[in-house]
Amino acid sequence: MGKTLFEKIWDSHTVVEKSTGPSLIYIDRHLVHEVTSPQAFDGLRMNNRKVRRPDLTIATMDHNVPTNDRSLPILDQTSAVQIQTLEKNCNDFGIKLFDINSPNQGIVHVIGPQLGITLPGTTIVCGDSHTSTHGAFGALALGIGTSEVEHVLASQTLWLEKPKPFEIRIEGKRKNPYAVTAKDIVLSIIKNIGTGGGTGTVVEYRGQGITDLSMEQRMTICNMSIEAGARAGLIAPDEKTFDYLRDRQYTPKNFDSLVEYWKENLKTDNDAKFEKQFTLQIDDIAPQVSWGTNPGMTCDVTDSVPSPDDFAKGDVNQKKGAEKALDYMDLKSGTPITDIKIDRVFIGSCTNARLEDLIEASKVVKDQKISPNVRAMVVPGSQMVKQQAEEMGLDKIFTDANFEWREAGCSMCLGMNPDILAPGERCASTSNRNFEGRQGTGGRTHLVSPVMAAAAAIEGHFVDVRELDLS
Amino acid sequence: MEPFKPVESIVTPLDKVNVDTDQIVPKQFLKLVQKTGFGKFLFYNWRYDENENEKDDFVLNDSKFDGSQILVAGDNFGCGSSREHAVWALQDYGFAVIIAPSFADIFFSNCFKNGILPISLEQKIVEKLQLDVNSMKIDLENQNIITSSETIPFEIDPHKKRILLEGLDDIAQTLQFEKKISEFEKNSKVPSVL
Numbered sequence: 134m135g136k137t138l139f140e141k142i143w144d145s146h147t148v149v150e151k152s153t154g155p156s157l158i159y160i161d162r163h164l165v166h167e168v169t170s171p172q173a174f175d176g177l178r179m180n181n182r183k184v185r186r187p188d189l190t191i192a193t194m195d196h197n198v199p200t201n202d203r204s205l206p207i208l209d210q211t212s213a214v215q216i217q218t219l220e221k222n223c224n225d226f227g228i229k230l231f232d233i234n235s236p237n238q239g240i241v242h243v244i245g246p247q248l249g250i251t252l253p254g255t256t257i258v259c260g261d262s263h264t265s266t267h268g269a270f271g272a273l274a275l276g277i278g279t280s281e282v283e284h285v286l287a288s289q290t291l292w293l294e295k296p297k298p299f300e301i302r303i304e305g306k307r308k309n310p311y312a313v314t315a316k317d318i319v320l321s322i323i324k325n326i327g328t329g330g331g332t333g334t335v336v337e338y339r340g341q342g343i344t345d346l347s348m349e350q351r352m353t354i355c356n357m358s359i360e361a362g363a364r365a366g367l368i369a370p371d372e373k374t375f376d377y378l379r380d381r382q383y384t385p386k387n388f389d390s391l392v393e394y395w396k397e398n399l400k401t402d403n404d405a406k407f408e409k410q411f412t413l414q415i416d417d418i419a420p421q422v423s424w425g426t427n428p429g430m431t432c433d434v435t436d437s438v439p440s441p442d443d444f445a446k447g448d449v450n451q452k453k454g455a456e457k458a459l460d461y462m463d464l465k466s467g468t469p470i471t472d473i474k475i476d477r478v479f480i481g482s483c484t485n486a487r488l489e490d491l492i493e494a495s496k497v498v499k500d501q502k503i504s505p506n507v508r509a510m511v512v513p514g515s516q517m518v519k520q521q522a523e524e525m526g527l528d529k530i531f532t533d534a535n536f537e538w539r540e541a542g543c544s545m546c547l548g549m550n551p552d553i554l555a556p557g558e559r560c561a562s563t564s565n566r567n568f569e570g571r572q573g574t575g576g577r578t579h580l581v582s583p584v585m586a587a588a589a590a591i592e593g594h595f596v597d598v599r600e601l602d603l604s
Numbered sequence: 605m606e607p608f609k610p611v612e613s614i615v616t617p618l619d620k621v622n623v624d625t626d627q628i629v630p631k632q633f634l635k636l637v638q639k640t641g642f643g644k645f646l647f648y649n650w651r652y653d654e655n656e657n658e659k660d661d662f663v664l665n666d667s668k669f670d671g672s673q674i675l676v677a678g679d680n681f682g683c684g685s686s687r688e689h690a691v692w693a694l695q696d697y698g699f700a701v702i703i704a705p706s707f708a709d710i711f712f713s714n715c716f717k718n719g720i721l722p723i724s725l726e727q728k729i730v731e732k733l734q735l736d737v738n739s740m741k742i743d744l745e746n747q748n749i750i751t752s753s754e755t756i757p758f759e760i761d762p763h764k765k766r767i768l769l770e771g772l773d774d775i776a777q778t779l780q781f782e783k784k785i786s787e788f789e790k791n792s793k794v795p796s797v798l
Contacts, residue, residue: 159785172639457620
């Protein structure tokens with residue numbers, strides 16, 4: 134029987150396999166950031182261990198860096214300590230660090246691909262659940278905890294239970310790809326399969342709806358695999374993948390011979406078997422807006438806020454969850470989504486802060502002003518994205534419309550830095566999680582695409598972005 | 605890691621599904637660079653109001669559950685962020701066993717690295733345990749939950765069970781395979797980053 138792409142990568146990285154239980158898997162790339170690594174480095178020190186492969190390990194600081202003027206000192210002392218700790222750890226253990234002043238600094242999942250560190254067919258880990266992003270390049274990319282970060286630093290391997298392969302087919306063609314984006318596709322998937330729908334699996338996204346997407350859009354899809362509970366999500370590499378990676382700063386010198394190898398090996402065999410399957414037809418899907426406190430609580434922009442009964446479909450616990458979510462979000466069932474007024478807009482995060490996202494959002498914003506009741510910010514995913522956007526004049530388009538234009542980082546996706554919502558504030562956000570308090574204690578998050586976020590900033594409420602005239 | 609010791613305690617019922625790690629320990633507490641002292645931040649936004657007073661309606665603030673070592677929660681417990689701080693907070697607070705119909709993968713794996721036993725059971729058994737006010741025993745060796753009225757068996761991967769019972773250092777175990785890791789590296793086609 135044939136193998137899936139995931140199984141091929143798994144098999145080619147198995148160092149030790151036993152008859153039962155986990156296998157020891159080799160890790161090709163380890164990405165490190167300031168929040169989930171300090172305790173791991175401490176563990177190494179306590180046991181007199183070294184980093185086995187500093188040459189396969191890259192670090193940056195993204196989660197709690199301020200996004201205002203980089204020449205100013207970091208006011209939050211605990212953040213400053215965490216950032217200094219990463220500098221010291223990288224220095225002590227010989228790890229390459231893109232620090233706060235590096236032109237390569239940025240969200241770890243944005244810089245990996247951008248620098249050509251992310252490669253097809255590799256295994257990639259990071260102490261961050263959105264590591265799944267790198268799967269867009271046909272890599273097996275896993276989010277891990279701090280103990281596992283320490284394990285990889287020490288051994289360059291991980292003990293892993295083999296997940297089950299899950300095929301998600303995206304079929305059809307969007308009528309208005311400008312308004313119905315990769316974000317809307319992945320939110321639709323999660324709405325359908327639920328936040329636990331992918332637990333214990335590695336998703337392979339397939340079908341025309343996927344191959345039609347650019348690399349940056351594919352990253353948006355793979356990024357949110359974890360929001361469906363999947364261990365990872367991946368997409369078979371094709372010419373778009375190779376073109377994206379050619380000539381990046383850290384693209385390997387033998388790239389062309391690697392491409393030959395990848396073309397030959399990195400695809401699911403025709404007779405391979407998936408243990409789970411889901412198909413989404415995207416011809417007619419609408420722009421999506423989340424209404425609740427997990428990414429599965431999402432509906433079409435043309436819908437109204439659902440009743441807990443309709444959402445739960447008979448499940449008592451889901452119904453209770455929905456009631457609690459509506460209470461937290463201060464929303465009433467039956468309210469049209471387009472009537473929901475917002476206070477804040479956040480365009481950023483590892484889901485949607487790459488150059489294409491900013492270009493698409495800027496088309497909506499051009500020659501407009503944001504609603505006087507809204508405060509809006511753009512936080513580019515990396516300093517390189519920021520620079521490229523500025524070369525195109527996008528910063529001017531956003532600032533002319535009264536958006537704030539910031540330095541790179543995770544920012545208000547999780548609000549570990551000063552960028553947070555005030556209690557009760559409602560935000561249209563291009564990030565990935567609408568959990569209670571995620572963007573600030575008492576803050577209310579609606580997950581949307583960059584185009585929807587931009588339109589909501591202008592209008593002060595959600596709109597059906599398919600109706601915008603952007604000619 | 606300390607070997608897992610037998611647990612005897614009443615359960616703390618957390619009647620919620622999809623409890624994400626942002627709720628277990630909110631982001632403002634992830635800036636610490638050590639593993640200890642996270643218990644006071646456990647379920648922070650559910651436990652305390654904006655003036656840091658305890659909220660009466662949250663189960664952890666009910667004194668009858670003081671000292672409980674067993675948390676019984678709803679489906680998909682520990683979803684979202686990979687932060688191991690969530691496990692450190694549960695452990696530091698005093699929980700040794702988490703029971704739920706299902707767990708998110710990364711959280712589940714993080715539990716075993718810190719000596720916490722996560723047990724998946726059928727929804728209706730979980731619901732029954734949530735209502736049980738009596739003390740119960742968790743016998744990992746024999747894989748049983750012993751309540752005042754019955755014995756409920758549970759499944760656990762033998763490898764994970766051994767790690768917990770013996771309190772094994774994962775990395776020391778792995779480094780015994782050093783020769784195999786080196787051999788793998790010799791044959792790898794993947795170039796260094798730098």
